[in-house]
Amino acid sequence: MHRSMVAFVVVSFASGGAAFATAQPLCHPALTIGDVHFSEMTPPTLERTWTATVSVDTSGCQPNVSGSFDIAFTRLSETAPDLPFRQRYAWRSPSVAIAATFAADEAVQQFAIDNVTACACPK
Numbered sequence: 001m002h003r004s005m006v007a008f009v010v011v012s013f014a015s016g017g018a019a020f021a022t023a024q025p026l027c028h029p030a031l032t033i034g035d036v037h038f039s040e041m042t043p044p045t046l047e048r049t050w051t052a053t054v055s056v057d058t059s060g061c062q063p064n065v066s067g068s069f070d071i072a073f074t075r076l077s078e079t080a081p082d083l084p085f086r087q088r089y090a091w092r093s094p095s096v097a098i099a100a101t102f103a104a105d106e107a108v109q110q111f112a113i114d115n116v117t118a119c120a121c122p123k
Contacts, residue, residue: 071111071114
């Protein structure tokens with residue numbers, strides 16, 4: 001009984017390796033942040049909206065692809081410690097508009113694109 005279990009495990013790994021070897025390679029779109037703005041405060045909440053346009057170059061991907069990415073922010077506050085956080089967005093060629101809301105006493109110290117979903121490479 002033990003021998004048949006070992007044989008099953010070996011066969012499972014062997015067939016899994018074969019499936020992995022034939023899987024389609026993954027590529028990554030090139031995302032670039034531009035046109036960044038911070039709105040004026042809006043009554044009654046006095047929130048401000050951070051907006052940007054993310055250009056998406058999918059020339060290294062198969063046609064008609066989309067995916068997701070994170071923006072890693074560092075929020076500054078007049079009344080609290082700096083806070084790093086992430087917000088998830090969807091990407092699609094050629095560009096996407098993104099936004100994040102901040103309180104009146106907050107600002108964005110830095111931001112960066114992270115965790116971009118891979119796409120299938122062109123054949």
